[in-house]
Amino acid sequence: MAQPSWKTLEEQVRGIATLVFGKDCEPGRIAGVNFDGVVHKSEYETVAIEISKQYDLDKVRQGIGRLGLARQSLIVDGVVLRGYIVLPKPPTQAMIDAAAAVKITVLSVGQLGTLFFHFPQYKEARLTSSFGSSIDPLSGAIDKTNYVPVAYTRLDGGKDVSVNEIADMLRAGQNVILLGEYGSGKSRCVRELFNLLSDGWAGTFRFPYAVNLRECWGLDRGEEIIRRGAYVLGKDDLAAAAVRANNRQSLILLLDGFDELGSQSWATDETRLRQLRARALRGVKDLVENTSAGCLIAGREHYFSSNEEMLTALGLKRNNTLIIKAKDEFTDEQLEAYFDAAGLAVELPSWLPRKPLICQTIALLSDDELGSMFGIASEGVEFWNHFIRVVCKRDARINAFFDEETIYRVFVALSRITRTRPSNIGPISQRDLQDAFEAVVGQLPVEEAAAMLQRLPSLGRIGAESQDRQFVDMFILDGLRAKDVAKLPDDDEAQRRRAISENWLNPLRALGQSILALDMSKRVDSFRQLASRAAAAKNATLAGDIVASLSRNALKPADLQGLTISGAFISQFVINDENVTNFTITDTTFEHLVLPNSPPNRVAIRSSMASRVSGAASFSGLPDWVQLDLVDDFDSVQTVAQIKKAGLSPSLEILVAILKKTFKQKGAGRKEEALLRGFGGGASKKIAGSILRLLIRENILSRHKGDEGWIYTPERSHFARVSEMLDQLRSSTDPLWLEAEQIRD
Template identity: 45%
Template sequence: MKKSWATFEDKVRDIANLIWGRYPTPENVGGVAIDAVLHLDPQLSVLIEITEERQLGKVREDVTKLVTAQNALYAKRVIARSYCVIDAETVTESMKEAGRAANIKVLTIFEFSKLFFDFSSYKVGRLNAPFGSAINPITGEKDDTEYVPVRYRVDGSGADIGTAEIAELLKKGQHIILLGEYGSGKSRCIREAFRYMADRADADFNHPISIDLREMWGLKRGVELLNRHLADLGLDKLSGSAVRAFNAGSVTLLLDGFDELGSQAWNNDPARLRAIRAQALQGVKDIIQRSQSGVLIAGREHYFPSNDEMFQALGVRQSACTIIRSKKEFTDEELQEFFDQRGIDVEIPSWLPRRPLICQTINELPEEDREKMFDVSASETAFWDHFMRVLCVRDARINVAFDPDAIYGVLKRLGRITRTKPSNVGPITLSDLQRAFEDIVGQAPGEEASVMLQRLPSLGRLGTETDDRQFTDTYILDGLRAKDVGEIALTSLELLKDVLSTSWTNGLDSLGQMILASDARCSDKKLIDLAHQAAVSNNKTLASDAIATLLSRKADPLDFGKLNLSAGHFIFIDFSRRDIMNLTLTECTFANIIFDNRPTKNVMISSSLAEKVTGATSVKGLPPWVSLTADKYESADNTASIRRIGLKPAQQMLATTIRKTFFQKGAGRKEEALTRGFARLGAPGLATKVINMLIAEGLVEKVKGQEGALYIPVRKHTGRMKQLLAELTTSNDPLWLAVSDLK
């Protein structure tokens, strides 16, 4: 926690107390008044003169006083260690020379504090090492690209916060949990917070220590985390002083990757999973609970199924903790700055994924490839296809022996291999790379092929200390898995034995389902047949993927043919898009499940678990054919969730407009901010119709602002708007019904 002192003398005495474990007091020694004296034992004392004056003459006076006191103690056979501490950033060589003859150290306050903990050495060592996953995906070295300042969402307040504000909260002793998906910038946030605090550490007497938890497997005590972290940096000699600094409350902890300490292997017993996670985090919990200062700890958003378990496993009190979340995508302004910093002059198309790692990959492409890619004006699935083809063709140019289709095939097979990995994106070992190559090409890789495998596009290194790889973004990985399932669905049952006998743990997310659903070769019948085969096999996740993909198609009503899946695992499933019948899901798990009031026939979900339910605000809002326990219910608290519900364009515009005007911070919204993104949702003029209906109903007022029109909510209707957002597809509000008919 940041310290403050009434006087400079108090600060020096406080630091001396931390160094020697007892508080110094002024004392008359040998007839002279010494500012701070500690008697460590009968034969050893510490003498300190403290001055805010920075003249050589004053230093010489203090040295003379210390020499007199030293001689008086020496006459009593007591050895004195003497220091003259100056309130300055530097001391001159003449000042140091004034004390050197009498073995008196003339120090700045910063040099004096290093006797307690040599933070400057730690700072250099830490900044020279990578921060978590903030590494160059090609080399595995630390990522030195310029930081694009981004904002993080604060739970429960609707506010955004930057790294400097995060650092200031940490200085005040706040505990902060940073949640976000892979590649969303958590490690970058920790690195920038560290830099901010490190530059002010001496003045604040608050020392940030940033630990990558992926290196801390098996440790049960907080001290063990500190010691291993310093040893990994080659700073073993600082271990003792770092522990003392931590125990004294002058260390702020930055802990990256709580999700990388435990296996993600699936288990149907929630209690067993909780126990596994808690055991893996024993050392983290110990160091957090022992900390007397601020703590920032980061990890994947969905690692814990509930906040209660997260607080318990990490040892954090909910009432004393702030949760912040990384945004999954850059804003338009942040994305533009990202490209501007790198000299990329493009008009950013609406379909371009704003995910940081996708943007980094695009940045590394040759200019001609970027131009072709940005000329593609198509759907998200078409862009994904084009993006992957460009990456594979680019890599094949390196050597005429490399084939783009073979590269693509190896990547798809690696996507299948990651289905069984403890982490969603890897790790991928060298033997995994070789096996994927042999499966696709039919022979072991030669020397040139081995080089290709080491630098496959979309794969990155875990770090400099290992040859293992991982996918750099789930956007790419999800699509590769979808393409792989499409090929599996077209394969004969005899050739499917290996796939059906393997238990997958990592399923398709919404993008993968969208890509698979767009594959014209994979008819409803083929996917239903695949779901039936997988449902009675060991591969329940494959059955889940097929079912969720079928539901994502906006098509004719679908008969699943009395399909019964038990113990399925769904990352994302949407029941709002298609009429279905004859499907039973029992003891399944859902990361995110979406409902509306669409009719079903002979459909049942029973004895199941969900992390998040969208489309219902509580268990009472679930359809009558659903019996499940959920950690979180969500209606439309942000634009992303509105988009996922699958509303009509006009409905989505209405829900987004209500949220931005009534429930976001601020008195009103500029027209450009209010309608941002609407152009790609529906026909021209549709947004104007929706907004005009709000104005006609007296719900929103349009006024003239300094920079154009402003839209102001009429606050007396806040309750009605809150209810409309909570109900959405089940709403009978006249405004909702009228907007639903707009084309």
């Protein structure tokens, strides 16, 4: 349906009146008097409309007189006349009183429209309710952060589109499917479209109508979905008007979460699953097939097996449907805009994905949480533990049938399955999903469970026509694998035996190792025994994961009692000269081997290969205890990421944090309270004070009194020097760095 193109106020009013009264409104003549609009409702009822561009009481009184004459003429024939005077803006109380005295209604164009559908009332209620998953993921409160303009990818290969362009398409009656992975901002896009389409509704008489489909389980007819959209807002009185507006093609539909409508049973057969999804979406299909006013429907990409199935199940035709996809991550510019809108000045570490949901989670952190989660020594462990809770709690809110712990445990079970898959991230079959669920819950998935498994966050389709899934987010998968290993000492013996006898192909990466290192810090001996059993069985990669993670554990040394690992695949092995001792690794492939500054105690690596070695410039530079047959790349200088856990002293961690806050973040200066935030009290605070005094003495920072205490300002002439120290970190020889290293509590 094309957007109305009223050229005059009279045309606009007549068009609205046609919708309001359900009959054509045309210029007409009653008792010799010309009226701008006349509607013959029935043999016994007529509506007469006076339209005035003049906004004054005298003009209203003239209209009252004309309508009174017409009423007297028609009453003789037994016809009731309902009279309306329509003005360009809301009438004054004097105008209302003058018309009401003779039972005539005076109102504005917009007020006339509310007789058809009271959109202002609906809009107010809708904006105070959540749009899909656009909420605070922990509290459930509405997300009020300003929308950050992003571009959406057209799957037909065309130019990316903006949210304004999507709104124009919907106004023109086009249909749009918005796909995206979890946390990519689909619901936020729907909310922004609602705001854009709400503007000028009185001129177009087209109303955006936004429905969270997760609130529409079991509805088979489109009318029921429209009514449910009013009921959940507590606006039962608007339900009938909304249905009428939709029947007359005046609603632009914004339907969020097609993947949140579940089938009523479970199957591993692909044909049967398609039938179940189609049945779950019968109401949506009925609604969409009967609209020509423009419709956007959003959901997770991997819910359907193919785009053709998706179009059929949703009742859409390819020739009038544009399929677009929300980009998985923010660009640097969008990231900066998002944090500016949230009132934050934060620099994210390079290892952290730029997903909108991750950025939202960060924006909700306290200053102390930001300091502890993204300090220089952090490798993401604390943030990962927080974020996985956010993801599971968010999905539990979507589907109340499951608590966050069940979702988390299913995740962990699925991560185990990927350990033996050649592509690292999958594939995960429907049978795998069923088995993981059954192992956690103790029964086969039915009803809501089926829906949850079809839409688990961080999973995606492996191809356009495949029912199989795969992890699309290594940030989540790596941590889940670590949690799977961390629970093995607490599992029963049968589960442990099963794990150590598997032939894992895919090892933990740096983040997973760091997460496991923290989790096993108080049970080192249990994990040493587990590594020994795994090495003696088939699972050398499990043994390698444990040893590589122990090497990252700086709490206390671990004597591995002569452990030998053969035939493992280790992603990153950062060998510390103290943390792990007394072990041998042979016939193993390292993705990245990081050598220590001094030889570790009773450690040997023999007959192995490495894609990259840090800490040696060539084969001749390898220490005697390392014998490698093949190395693709040598790197004599360790990078920042490699040395974070390899030994920055507390004073250097604090120095780096202060330099980053003052030189690398936005703003001309920093309050002392902000600089010291996140260091805690006691010794750390004393060290921070000493570092600040050192930086002032060396003219790296200057300070002045502000309204709320000292303000510290960076001396920009030292920017290059500071940047070099932050790049080199432990390898820095800058005198300032060396002096800061000697500061103790």
